[in-house]
Amino acid sequence: MIGSDEVTVEVSGLVKEFPAPGGGTLRAVDGVSFEVHRGEVFGFLGPNGAGKTTTLEIIEGLQEPTSGTASVLGLDSVHDRERMKARIGVQLQAGAYFRYLTLEEILDLFGSFYPKALPPAELLEKVGLLDKRRALVGELSGGQAQRFSIVAAMVNDPEVVFLDEPTTGLDPQARRNLWDLVEFINRQEGKTVVMTTHYMEEAQVLCDRVAIIDHGRIQALDTPLGLVRRLPSAYRIVFQASGGVDEAALARLPGVRRVTPVQLNGFNWELAVRRAAETLPAFVEWSESNGVKVEDVQVIPATLEDVFLTLTGHTLRE
Amino acid sequence: MRKLFVASMKMLYRDRQSLFWALAFPVIFVVVFGLFDFNQAPNVRIDVVGADRAPIGPALVQGLDRVDSFDVHRTASEGIARKDLAEGDVDVVLAVPAQTPAAGPAGIEVLYNRSNFTSNQFALTTIRQVVDGMNLRAAGVSRPALVVEAKAVQAKTVDYYDFILPGLVAMGVMNISIVGMGVAVARYREQRILKRILATPLRPIRFLAAQVLARLVLSVVQSALILGVGVFAFGGHVYGNVLWLFVLVVLGNLVFLNLGFAVAGRASTPDAAQGLGQAVALPMMFFSGVFFPVETLPKVVETLVRYLPLTPLLDAMRTVAVDGKSITATGAQLLQVGIWVLVSFWLATRLFRFSETR
Ligand SMILES: Nc1ncnc2c1ncn2[C@@H]1O[C@H](COP(=O)(O)OP(=O)(O)O)[C@@H](O)[C@H]1O
Ligand SMILES: [Mg+2]
Numbered sequence: 001m002i003g004s005d006e007v008t009v010e011v012s013g014l015v016k017e018f019p020a021p022g023g024g025t026l027r028a029v030d031g032v033s034f035e036v037h038r039g040e041v042f043g044f045l046g047p048n049g050a051g052k053t054t055t056l057e058i059i060e061g062l063q064e065p066t067s068g069t070a071s072v073l074g075l076d077s078v079h080d081r082e083r084m085k086a087r088i089g090v091q092l093q094a095g096a097y098f099r100y101l102t103l104e105e106i107l108d109l110f111g112s113f114y115p116k117a118l119p120p121a122e123l124l125e126k127v128g129l130l131d132k133r134r135a136l137v138g139e140l141s142g143g144q145a146q147r148f149s150i151v152a153a154m155v156n157d158p159e160v161v162f163l164d165e166p167t168t169g170l171d172p173q174a175r176r177n178l179w180d181l182v183e184f185i186n187r188q189e190g191k192t193v194v195m196t197t198h199y200m201e202e203a204q205v206l207c208d209r210v211a212i213i214d215h216g217r218i219q220a221l222d223t224p225l226g227l228v229r230r231l232p233s234a235y236r237i238v239f240q241a242s243g244g245v246d247e248a249a250l251a252r253l254p255g256v257r258r259v260t261p262v263q264l265n266g267f268n269w270e271l272a273v274r275r276a277a278e279t280l281p282a283f284v285e286w287s288e289s290n291g292v293k294v295e296d297v298q299v300i301p302a303t304l305e306d307v308f309l310t311l312t313g314h315t316l317r318e
Numbered sequence: 319m320r321k322l323f324v325a326s327m328k329m330l331y332r333d334r335q336s337l338f339w340a341l342a343f344p345v346i347f348v349v350v351f352g353l354f355d356f357n358q359a360p361n362v363r364i365d366v367v368g369a370d371r372a373p374i375g376p377a378l379v380q381g382l383d384r385v386d387s388f389d390v391h392r393t394a395s396e397g398i399a400r401k402d403l404a405e406g407d408v409d410v411v412l413a414v415p416a417q418t419p420a421a422g423p424a425g426i427e428v429l430y431n432r433s434n435f436t437s438n439q440f441a442l443t444t445i446r447q448v449v450d451g452m453n454l455r456a457a458g459v460s461r462p463a464l465v466v467e468a469k470a471v472q473a474k475t476v477d478y479y480d481f482i483l484p485g486l487v488a489m490g491v492m493n494i495s496i497v498g499m500g501v502a503v504a505r506y507r508e509q510r511i512l513k514r515i516l517a518t519p520l521r522p523i524r525f526l527a528a529q530v531l532a533r534l535v536l537s538v539v540q541s542a543l544i545l546g547v548g549v550f551a552f553g554g555h556v557y558g559n560v561l562w563l564f565v566l567v568v569l570g571n572l573v574f575l576n577l578g579f580a581v582a583g584r585a586s587t588p589d590a591a592q593g594l595g596q597a598v599a600l601p602m603m604f605f606s607g608v609f610f611p612v613e614t615l616p617k618v619v620e621t622l623v624r625y626l627p628l629t630p631l632l633d634a635m636r637t638v639a640v641d642g643k644s645i646t647a648t649g650a651q652l653l654q655v656g657i658w659v660l661v662s663f664w665l666a667t668r669l670f671r672f673s674e675t676r
Pocket of ligand 2: 049052053054093164165
């Protein structure tokens with residue numbers, strides 16, 4: 001679902017300092033400001049230690065900021081936190097549930113903490129865990145446990161759901177299942193989702209807008225496409241050509257940033273370009289008019305990984 | 319709140335391993351101590367030299383024989399008897415003098431092995447009683463009223479099992495609370511369950527209160543089990559009102575639960591909480607009089623351990639269970655435990671935390 005204009009989460013000038021292990025202070029969050037609109041899936045993309053969890057927990061009212069403000073649905077995360085908690089759903093990073101209660105009992109118990117709550121069976125049905133209602137959390141697979149922790153964040157039918165690294169540690173199949181679930185929550189149930197991840201693919205697939213965060217600062221914030229388009233070269237054209245190729249002529253084609261000879265899955269040339277549509281017609285004409293036999297061509301769009309690398313000078317995994 | 323309490327009870331009940339140890343551990347002690355018969359006097363082997371020397375010899379042997387736990391032999395010479403004693407074959411040698419002096423009392427020589435401390439005490443006292451009886455009879459007194467009364471008093475004070483039962487109750491409760499609660503809460507924190515609860519509108523104190531309530535119920539069950547096995551299976555006694563005992567258990571448990579929360583707050587992992595909890599509970603178990611009266615400790619140590627919470631609690635429990643008095647007789651101890659409730663609560667609120675760091 002694409003977000004409306006209505007602001008659901010508002011964060012302004014957020015700073016969180018911790019005492020650093022070796023003395024001094026560590027700025028885990030360093031002046032973060034953004035807005036999330038109703039109905040959006042908003043994502044934080046950044047490596048471990050970037051400040052994602054801290055930012056989320058401040059918004060959820062679980063930590064207090066050193067300075068700056070956060071509010072959800074117009075309720076301040078510090079001063080109105082009790083009222084706010086009734087209207088949000090929270091999934092903690094690597095958070096567990098009581099290991100000696102069944103799924104049904106846990107949902108029933110957590111439901112009793114709220115003024116109004118959905119019936120456990122209905123919730124479990126939604127995530128395909130109804131047949132596991134009498135199972136203990138320890139008896140679930142990794143993917144099932146994550147689905148359960150998401151549905152446990154929805155017992156109060158919240159308007160905004162916060163998911164902290166919901167797919168970390170899952171295998172690709174389980175991850176895809178979870179993406180479907182997040183889309184379901186957002187599209188069918190109309191909930192605003194604020195999530196974090198360090199998988200660029202996840203941000204690209206799921207999020208309407210992505211904030212790239214590193215060292216406690218937002219480095220860029222836009223739609224995934226918008227972020228990629230900001231790159232000097234948003235696409236790579238790779239091709240296989242036999243015979244001699246005039247590099248200088250290629251470099252003169254419109255939109256081409258860089259020409260590199262490569263050895264890549266049977267391709268031997270790579271063009272870094274601003275827009276594929278801008279360069280491709282000229283490229284075809286170039287090959288015909290110069291008699292270069294182009295065997296195969298592929299257009300590869302840049303990813304958020306490339307965006308991250310360009311912005312921070314290091315990769316997401318470092 | 320009702321749901322929360324029921325859920326807390328379910329969790330305690332389903333954690334079979336912890337539950338087993340909470341209940342079985344003190345009961346094992348109850349059974350082991352129950353297997354020893356602390357009332358039975360030690361069997362004492364006695365050699366009597368000159369058993370046929372009239373008039374004392376035969377009367378003495380007859381008197382000694384009447385004591386159940388005396389195993390009396392007649393020995394021909396003092397030399398053999400001394401050898402038996404030296405080799406540990408007998409515990410006591412009695413030598414009847416060959417001649418009765420014309421005037422003054424006749425001396426009976428008693429030799430005993432200095433290392434048999436407990437049996438000596440018993441043997442010498444009893445021998446003295448037998449001899450006293452002979453003296454009284456010789457003086458024409460046939461009904462010594464004193465002996466009967468002395469026995470009545472002994473029946474109650476000597477029974478070590480009755481002494482240790484309240485100790486085991488307190489030990490069990492202390493363990494499930496300081497160690498058990500500490501580990502459980504540290505685990506809830508490590509798994510971020512506490513934080514997850516903070517993210518709901520529930521006042522976190524209610525969650526903790528439900529946990530405390532469930533543990534109080536568990537401690538009453540545990541105490542009932544310990545006392546039940548001790549009294550019905552092994553013939554222990556609770557002389558006072560059992561209900562007062564439970565009141566004391568619950569009161570003391572408040573201190574231990576607070577200490578459990580303090581332990582959980584101080585420890586960074588459940589394992590650390592286990593270690594720290596033991597470090598708090600074990601010294602109390604040994605020094606506060608679970609197994610031995612604190613009076614048997616060196617004076618300085620005794621003075622110190624009287625400030626621990628378990629000492630006045632045990633004092634009060636024994637005043638009820640062993641001395642058979644009402645809880646009103648334990649005012650001073652109740653005051654001390656009450657102060658500990660406040661101190662430990664203060665400690666718990668200082669040290670306890672919901673997340674990994676403050
Ligand atoms: N409670 C804390 N005390 C001290 N340092 C912390 C604390 N929480 C987080 N940090 C530090 O703050 C930084 C950001 O952490 P976090 O928000 O968890 O990052 P992320 O979720 O993006 O991995 C890290 O360097 C982390 O070590
Ligand atoms: Mg994190």
